[in-house]
Amino acid sequence: MIIYSLNIRGGGKRVKRRRIGFNIQKGRADIAFIQETKLNAFHHKYAEELWGNDLVEWSHMEAVGASGGILTMWKKDFFSLLYSFRGEGFLGVCVEKDNTRIYFVNIYASCDHNIRMASWKKLVDLKRKSVAGMWCLGGDFNIVSSLEERVGISNKNYKREIEGFNEFIVDMDLVDPPTIGGKFTWSNKSDSALSRLDRFLLSNSFVDVWKVEGQSIGERDVSDHAPIWIKDNKRDWGPKPFRFNNLWFSHEEFFNFVEVEWKKLEVKGRGDYCLVEKLRAIKNKIRIWNKEIFGWIDLNIEEAGKEMHFLDNKFAHFAGNVPEAIVLQRSKAAIDFWNNLYKKEGYLRLKSRQLWLSDGDSNTHFFHNSLKARRRRNALCSLSSNRGVLENVVEIKDYVHDFLSLFLMKTLREGRLLGIWV
Numbered sequence: 553m554i555i556y557s558l559n560i561r562g563g564g565k566r567v568k569r570r571r572i573g574f575n576i577q578k579g580r581a582d583i584a585f586i587q588e589t590k591l592n593a594f595h596h597k598y599a600e601e602l603w604g605n606d607l608v609e610w611s612h613m614e615a616v617g618a619s620g621g622i623l624t625m626w627k628k629d630f631f632s633l634l635y636s637f638r639g640e641g642f643l644g645v646c647v648e649k650d651n652t653r654i655y656f657v658n659i660y661a662s663c664d665h666n667i668r669m670a671s672w673k674k675l676v677d678l679k680r681k682s683v684a685g686m687w688c689l690g691g692d693f694n695i696v697s698s699l700e701e702r703v704g705i706s707n708k709n710y711k712r713e714i715e716g717f718n719e720f721i722v723d724m725d726l727v728d729p730p731t732i733g734g735k736f737t738w739s740n741k742s743d744s745a746l747s748r749l750d751r752f753l754l755s756n757s758f759v760d761v762w763k764v765e766g767q768s769i770g771e772r773d774v775s776d777h778a779p780i781w782i783k784d785n786k787r788d789w790g791p792k793p794f795r796f797n798n799l800w801f802s803h804e805e806f807f808n809f810v811e812v813e814w815k816k817l818e819v820k821g822r823g824d825y826c827l828v829e830k831l832r833a834i835k836n837k838i839r840i841w842n843k844e845i846f847g848w849i850d851l852n853i854e855e856a857g858k859e860m861h862f863l864d865n866k867f868a869h870f871a872g873n874v875p876e877a878i879v880l881q882r883s884k885a886a887i888d889f890w891n892n893l894y895k896k897e898g899y900l901r902l903k904s905r906q907l908w909l910s911d912g913d914s915n916t917h918f919f920h921n922s923l924k925a926r927r928r929r930n931a932l933c934s935l936s937s938n939r940g941v942l943e944n945v946v947e948i949k950d951y952v953h954d955f956l957s958l959f960l961m962k963t964l965r966e967g968r969l970l971g972i973w974v
Contacts, residue, residue: 553782553783553784554581554583554784555782556581556779557585557586557658557750557780558584558586558750558775559586559587559660559738559749559777560572560777562588563586563590563598564590564591569598571773572602573600576604577605581781582626583624583630585658585691586623586625586658587622587658587660588622588692594610594623602625603625609625609626609633611645622642622691623658624645626645631647631654634646634647634648634653639671640662640674641659641660641661641662642661642675642689642691643658652685652686652761653683654686654687655679655682656688657688657689658691660692660694661692661693661694665716668695669716672723675689675720675724686761688752688755689726689752690751690753690782691750692777693749695749696749697714697718698714701747702746704744724753724755725755726753726754727759728753729754729766729767730765730766731748731769733768733770735769737780738776750778752782762784763785765785797842817834853889853892856885856888856892860886860889
């Protein structure tokens, strides 16, 4: 799924509409959020020019006088439209795609703080009352989320507004994916003032399903705002690399398992060849062992919890004279429950690289979010090169391979590798 968003600062000029349509088609957008159309009426020919062809459907909220106007367009038959909704500063559509409900909300927030806060409150209430589903908010929010997102403008009067905006993001349970290709989305004519007013805010479920790693900031041309893009990252990078888990050391069978499996391996040849092949083989053995031991943690927690609940109910039938065997059984279930709970906590802490507990009983949710945020930061979505911006997996792999080959050839010609003369 590819989503495009731009504040166009007026859509009355045909030449501007055609340029936007060209960019939408070039980027192969499935959905487009357009803000500030400044149009009191919207015609099909406008949609064709803005989209680039006639295979488009749309929802439009008219401008008030000579300002405002919000337009959401999407590829025909891309999803099933259930209903649309609107409010001060936003236009939304509730759709169904692949048997999943998704709420797309196009934002053009007011410059007035009080009106903006009222819009945030209405959206929060709307989400709480709506049927569960994924959420995608995008557009011109007319506010930044931190002081670092504004340059050349005094921030002393914006701190309260920034806090209100961040509270809205938390209340909506949304994430702000990292930016790619730039930091600011708006500038004045002289480029002396820069701000990040435009963004996408996504629910965790949307990020997970569509593998969103970031939001791209494009080049400004027909507006003083830059277009922003959301692109899914459902690309096959090949086999996942092997990563060692320090939690394995805490398992009493790990060292014995590795020793036994290592001795079973029989490889003939030179010493270095044997070592490489045995390491490759033991990695596969450890992967299987890890899945068997740690891959069922959630299931083990649930089973142990049910066992404890069952035995607790059984205690009532013995009127205080509980057989020792049942007491021992309850004790074993409790030990299994807590052992697996600590394993899960340690596993999440390790994967998220957070070595402290800062949120008390809610740390599992905290670690999950930390892990997802780290993955988004480390994701490779595109690569800038002398061949241009590469996004295709094969192109990126080929470029990296060619670069490393040239680097190694040059290094070997100079007679040194990693600072060591050879």
